[in-house]
Amino acid sequence: METFTRLARSRITTGVIWVLIGLAIPFVIETDAFKIGQFNYIVSIVMVSIGLNLVLGYAGQLFLGPGAMFAGGAYAAAYMAVNYEPFQTLWAMCAVGIVASIALAAVAALPTLRVSGFYLGLVTLFLAQAIPIIAGRSEALGGANGLSLVLDPNFVQTPTGDDLYRLGVLITGVLALYCYLIVNSRLGRRFTALRAGDDLAQAVSVPTYTTKLTAFLLAAVPCGVGGAFYVYSQQFVSPGSVSPTLSIYILAGMVIGGGGTILGPIIGTALVMGSNQFLSSFAKYQGIAFGVLLIIVASGLPTGLMGLAYYARGWWAKVRHKPFRFAPPLPRPAAEARPSTSTGERLVVREISRRFGGVNALSEVSLVVEPGTVHALVGPNGSGKTTLLNVICGFYRPHGGQVWLGDRRLDGHHVSQITGRGVGRTFQTPKLSQYDTVLANVLVGADRTSAGWRGSSVLRLPRARAADRDAVRRALVALGKVGLEDEASHMATELSHGTQRLVEIARAVALEPSLLLLDEPAAGLSVAEADVLTRAVRSLAQSGLSVLLVEHNLPVVFDVADEVTVLDEGVVLAAGKPAEVSTNPEVIRVYLGTRRPARQAAEVLMAEAVDEH
Amino acid sequence: MTLFLTAVVAGIAVGSIYAIVGIGYTVIFSATRVFNLAQGDLVMVGVMSSYYLLVVLEWPQWAAAILVILFVAAVALFEERFVVRRFLKKQGTASFGWFIATLGFSLILETTVNVLFGRHPIVSIPSPFALSAVHIGDIIVGYRQIFIIVSFVLIIAALELFYQRTWIGQAMRGTAEDRDAASLLGINPIVASRVAFGLAGAVAGFAGYAIAPITFSDPTVGLVFTLKGFLALAIGGFGSIRGAIVGGSLLGVTEQLWDLYWGSEYDALAGVVLVLIVLIVRPQGLFNTTTARTV
Numbered sequence: 001m002e003t004f005t006r007l008a009r010s011r012i013t014t015g016v017i018w019v020l021i022g023l024a025i026p027f028v029i030e031t032d033a034f035k036i037g038q039f040n041y042i043v044s045i046v047m048v049s050i051g052l053n054l055v056l057g058y059a060g061q062l063f064l065g066p067g068a069m070f071a072g073g074a075y076a077a078a079y080m081a082v083n084y085e086p087f088q089t090l091w092a093m094c095a096v097g098i099v100a101s102i103a104l105a106a107v108a109a110l111p112t113l114r115v116s117g118f119y120l121g122l123v124t125l126f127l128a129q130a131i132p133i134i135a136g137r138s139e140a141l142g143g144a145n146g147l148s149l150v151l152d153p154n155f156v157q158t159p160t161g162d163d164l165y166r167l168g169v170l171i172t173g174v175l176a177l178y179c180y181l182i183v184n185s186r187l188g189r190r191f192t193a194l195r196a197g198d199d200l201a202q203a204v205s206v207p208t209y210t211t212k213l214t215a216f217l218l219a220a221v222p223c224g225v226g227g228a229f230y231v232y233s234q235q236f237v238s239p240g241s242v243s244p245t246l247s248i249y250i251l252a253g254m255v256i257g258g259g260g261t262i263l264g265p266i267i268g269t270a271l272v273m274g275s276n277q278f279l280s281s282f283a284k285y286q287g288i289a290f291g292v293l294l295i296i297v298a299s300g301l302p303t304g305l306m307g308l309a310y311y312a313r314g315w316w317a318k319v320r321h322k323p324f325r326f327a328p329p330l331p332r333p334a335a336e337a338r339p340s341t342s343t344g345e346r347l348v349v350r351e352i353s354r355r356f357g358g359v360n361a362l363s364e365v366s367l368v369v370e371p372g373t374v375h376a377l378v379g380p381n382g383s384g385k386t387t388l389l390n391v392i393c394g395f396y397r398p399h400g401g402q403v404w405l406g407d408r409r410l411d412g413h414h415v416s417q418i419t420g421r422g423v424g425r426t427f428q429t430p431k432l433s434q435y436d437t438v439l440a441n442v443l444v445g446a447d448r449t450s451a452g453w454r455g456s457s458v459l460r461l462p463r464a465r466a467a468d469r470d471a472v473r474r475a476l477v478a479l480g481k482v483g484l485e486d487e488a489s490h491m492a493t494e495l496s497h498g499t500q501r502l503v504e505i506a507r508a509v510a511l512e513p514s515l516l517l518l519d520e521p522a523a524g525l526s527v528a529e530a531d532v533l534t535r536a537v538r539s540l541a542q543s544g545l546s547v548l549l550v551e552h553n554l555p556v557v558f559d560v561a562d563e564v565t566v567l568d569e570g571v572v573l574a575a576g577k578p579a580e581v582s583t584n585p586e587v588i589r590v591y592l593g594t595r596r597p598a599r600q601a602a603e604v605l606m607a608e609a610v611d612e613h
Numbered sequence: 614m615t616l617f618l619t620a621v622v623a624g625i626a627v628g629s630i631y632a633i634v635g636i637g638y639t640v641i642f643s644a645t646r647v648f649n650l651a652q653g654d655l656v657m658v659g660v661m662s663s664y665y666l667l668v669v670l671e672w673p674q675w676a677a678a679i680l681v682i683l684f685v686a687a688v689a690l691f692e693e694r695f696v697v698r699r700f701l702k703k704q705g706t707a708s709f710g711w712f713i714a715t716l717g718f719s720l721i722l723e724t725t726v727n728v729l730f731g732r733h734p735i736v737s738i739p740s741p742f743a744l745s746a747v748h749i750g751d752i753i754v755g756y757r758q759i760f761i762i763v764s765f766v767l768i769i770a771a772l773e774l775f776y777q778r779t780w781i782g783q784a785m786r787g788t789a790e791d792r793d794a795a796s797l798l799g800i801n802p803i804v805a806s807r808v809a810f811g812l813a814g815a816v817a818g819f820a821g822y823a824i825a826p827i828t829f830s831d832p833t834v835g836l837v838f839t840l841k842g843f844l845a846l847a848i849g850g851f852g853s854i855r856g857a858i859v860g861g862s863l864l865g866v867t868e869q870l871w872d873l874y875w876g877s878e879y880d881a882l883a884g885v886v887l888v889l890i891v892l893i894v895r896p897q898g899l900f901n902t903t904t905a906r907t908v
Contacts, residue, residue, distance in 0.1 A: 062709055064716070111892040118648055118712065119892070122843045123885060128839060130881040137878045158782055244836055248720055284731075287724025294717030298710040299699045 008184070011262075018263065019427055022169035026162045036165050040233035042273040043168035045070075045246070047226030049254045050175045051219035056251075057181050057216040057259025060195030061113075062121030065128035067247030068108070069101040069220050073227025074237045075135060076100030078147040081155070081231070088155050089169075093228040101224030102217055109216045113209055120216070128247040132239035132508055146238025147231075152500045155235070171229065172266070175222045180262050182218060185457040186468070189444040191215050192433045195260070200431040202415035203393065203424075204511060205448045249276060252290040255297050258306030260435060268305060278375070298542035303435050325504070344371025344546040345406035345422065347513040352391055352401035352411075354384075354570075361387045362570045364401065369515070369563075374537060374547040376561035376578075384570040385550040386428070389517050392548070393425050394418040405515055419448070423507030425517035430500040434493040438503050441492055445510030446471040478510035479503075481543075482536040498529030502536065511598060515546045522553040558582065566590075615751040620869040626758035629765035630656075630867020633820040634842025635849070635857035636772065637813040643852060644785050644809035645802075647697050647711045651719035653839030655814055657832060659685045660822015660861045661726050664738050664830040674741045681820040689814025692718050701806055719835060726832040733830065740826030757826055764823040768816055768904055769854060780807060848891050850899050859899060863887065 025039070048070045055063040077097045080087035087096060108127060112119040120182060135141040142148070149155040159167060182188050190211045193201045198208050207392055231237050249272055257268015275286055282289075297304050347369040354362040362384045369375040377385045390396045392403055394415040403410040410418050424445070432441050450457075450471050456464035479485045482502040499519050518537070522530045530553065537560050541547050551557050556579070557564065564581045566573040574584045581587055637652045659681050663848050666677040696718045742756040776782040818889040828834055841864065849860025864884055871883040891899065 060709070062712055064712075107889075111889045111896075115892060115896045118709075119847060121712070122840060122847075123888065126840045126844065126885050129836060130885060133881040134879055248716065251713070251716070252720070284728055285724065287720050287727070291717040291719075291724065293723035294720065295696055295714045298713035298717065302710070 019173040023166050024045055036161055038277045039165050040168055044230035045273045046266055046269045047172055047175055048223045049250050050269045051222035052181050052254050053259055053265040054219040055215050059191035059537040061212055062118050063124055064121040065124030065247045066250045068127035068131055069223035070227045071242035072104040073097030073101040075105050075141055077228040078155035078231045078237045082147050085154050090232045093232050094225050097224035097228030098221050105216050105220035109213055113212050129244040132242050136239040146236055148236040150235045176262055182458050186447045187454045187458055187502040193444045196433050198433045204445050205416045205419040207416055252294055256293050256304050258304030261306040264304055264306035294339045319471045344544045347515050347546050348404040350402045352398045354391055354398050360570050365572055367565045369546045369548050371563040372541055372544050374541045374560050376549045376551055376557045378566050379567035383567040385567055389519055393423050409476050417558040422514035424511040424513035426508055426519055428519050430504045432492040432500055437517045438490050439488040441503055442475040442507045442510050443471055445507040446475040448511050466597055475510050478506045482506045482510055498525040518549045520550055522556045530556055618752045620873045621866050622754050624866030624869035625862050626761050628862040629761050630824050631841040631845040631864050632857045632861025634838045635845040635861055636854055637816050639857055640813045644805045650715040654719040654835035655685055656721040656821045656838045657687055657835035658688055659818040660825045660828055663822045663825040667739050678822050681822045682815050685818030686811050686814035689810045693810035723835055730832055735829050736833050738825040739831055761823050812883035825850045844888050847888050
């Protein structure tokens with residue numbers, strides 16, 4: 001645990017150093033009132049990028065109109081300050097900005113998040129485009145001239161000048177800490193699960209709609225503060241200050257700096273807005289430069305400048321012949337936190353049918369997986385293996401038949417409920433959060449069984465800290481079961497394809513399931529990797545789990561399976577012990593397409609696989 | 614009543630523009646699963662190149678129309694090659710990289726046009742049709758509105774012919790339904806993507822030429838088209854040309870009626886209010902045909 005605390009401490013130290021750098025700027029660069037105004041403008045936009053980063057960078061949800069929340073916060077704060085004197089302090093304006101920004105976020109998000117994908121993004125961008133038009137025509141909001149506090153004799157700015165700028169930097173630091181606390185909590189791990197895809201999030205029992213909504217509402221807070229700080233420091237807001245292009249610049253700053261990191265968006269946005277404010281000869285062309293950078297980062301450098309810095313550090317370590325790791329290695333768990341509560345349960349699939357259009361993908365398929373055994377599901381491409389897996393874990397509803405796990409019925413329930421009843425699964429293509437550590441990827445599974453309110457994890461309340469420590473231990477135990485406890489602090493992207501698959505299995509094991517569904521875990525593995533996988537699957541079954549395995553790799557199947565079911569065109573062709581099935585003439589005809597016994601075919605395949613490596 | 618009907622006709626004309634942008638999205642999306650955020654800017658490039666050819670160079674209308682269509686199609690093909698192509702291989706991941714990349718391209722287009730024409734005054738662009746109108750009963754319909762609606766019908770008819778009657782069009786419908794199956798059948802997804810972008814670019818170019826006389830030479834209209842085209846699809850439903858037509862017309866008519874009855878103060882909200890209502894009542898849009906494959 002000390003290593004973890006040390007890691008957190010070093011991150012906080014980095015943050016403090018950057019805040020000090022920000023505070024020192026007016027000492028280094030000669031300033032006047034105008035320049036400080038420009039600095040304050042940049043600071044308020046940087047605050048907005050922190051909010052954008054929570055939604056787009058961490059939760060992976062498209063949010064293209066951060067300027068809308070900024071504009072909402074700014075106009076609300078200005079309106080209240082102009083009309084009601086008590087609202088003329090910075091803190092009151094921040095409060096108004098936050099409330100307005102959250103209200104706007106709720107209106108945009110509640111309907112659009114029901115439809116997945118890009119609705120939220122485009123509707124918020126639409127709001128960013130509509131708000132200046134509306135404000136420009138609304139008398140209450142000052143029309144084209146906007147709302148101004150400059151001539152209001154009652155309005156007193158405290159602090160002013162350099163001090164106001166420094167206060168802005170401190171507020172930015174607080175918002176960065178806010179972001180840090182959220183993303184390094186159980187809630188934050190749910191965000192990164194969403195980033196890896198809705199399928200994955202559901203498969204680790206994360207409710208997608210409410211989690212997306214939470215991310216978006218939490219992100220509205222920095223946006224609203226940014227709007228309020230803008231109005232307070234500039235003492236006015238007009239339609240021109242909230243143009244839709246602003247949203248695209250904030251987006252460019254966040255993406256170029258590096259979404260999904262705390263520091264990246266702050267630095268990126270400061271650079272983008274700085275060049276916008278200070279390089280006036282370049283101003284005309286900067287859209288082209290930012291556009292090109294956006295395309296480059298989007299296509300090859302998902303963590304932007306921060307990713308570049310990371311690669312540079314790795315390269316530098318290599319030059320100096322020093323080992324380089326993303327994070328310090330973690331100690332092996334001394335003892336199990338609490339004994340794993342999972343025991344295997346019997347899976348009974350009874351006469352399941354599923355149609356797609358006019359095609360019968362599954363017709364009355366039945367099978368039983370006993371606890372403590374590995375049951376392999378094989379068959380040619382398109383025979384319905386993955387469809388059956390998707391029916392069992394709830395991605396598809398069956399058109400007939402039942403699925404039972406122990407004495408509980410699974411079919412007809414939603415994916416995350418079925419996960420909650422003890423079903424863990426992996427995917428054909430590993431769905432990992434690539435720029436997170438292996439441990440963080442597995443933790444999202446271990447979190448499922450942590451009790452208590454997720455907000456308490458954000459606030460680091462004592463009980464939640466204990467639960468988080470416990471989750472870390474259980475995640476390490478799960479990693480140990482697939483032989484990866486030494487890789488816990490590696491970044492997922494550093495691992496080979498085969499090891500990524502093992503991480504996926506560890507994540508599913510961390511859910512403490514009673515049934516494990518593995519979708520082609522050996523596809524694309526080397527023989528050595530397949531061997532590690534086979535042993536891991538065997539020992540998981542020996543610990544009592546029920547394992548259902550869809551697999552093409554026949555050597556793996558014959559090595560690991562206790563029972564085999566062969567599907568062909570959605571019908572069970574044969575079932576039984578591997579030895580029986582492999583000599584079944586029907587199976588040989590349909591599945592292997594040759595007269596060779598399956599075992600021999602398997603050996604040929606094995607030999608081919610060896611040749612390839 | 615007369616005012617109402619006049620507003621409806623005007624709404625359909627404006628809505629046709631939104632629908633054309635929406636159809637551009639659909640053509641590309643169904644072949645590539647990429648939502649091209651530069652689509653509105655392609656229309657803007659069509660408007661601005663019409664301006665350059667007709668006002669600055671004083672070309673005849675027919676020659677300008679042809680060159681604008683070819684030029685915008687070329688820009689779209691450039692985008693396909695250098696912005697979108699690398700994302701086509703990464704199907705199935707939750708990455709939204711292409712979203713950011715096409716947004717970057719739209720920023721490049723808008724800035725480039727601004728650098729080239731930003732100093733020119735915003736002027737009206739000549740139309741082959743006079744600024745007069747016909748009276749049908751009491752309803753007043755401008756010739757230019759008729760021209761836009763007629764060009765819109767022609768574009769749809771041409772696309773329908775392409776998808777129904779040509780081999781490549783049918784193959785692209787196959788790609789839309791199932792990418793894996795399509796590539797097994799020997800339909801190259803890269804070819805499908807290239808054809809889709811070329812087609813969407815040509816449609817955007819023609820749309821730009823057709824609407825140039827009513828939008829003036831304003832290089833910032835791209836984003837508005839991008840957004841309104843999306844709203845049209847969100848209302849009508851993704852994946853079908855019919856959805857884009859109905860959604861675009863509904864959006865245009867709603868905007869005009871909002872203006873007529875509630876004034877122009879908040880008319881910018883008309884579209885988003887309509888979309889939010891549709892999403893609450895029927896989240897998949899009015900005519901959705903796409904079915905998602907999850908895993």
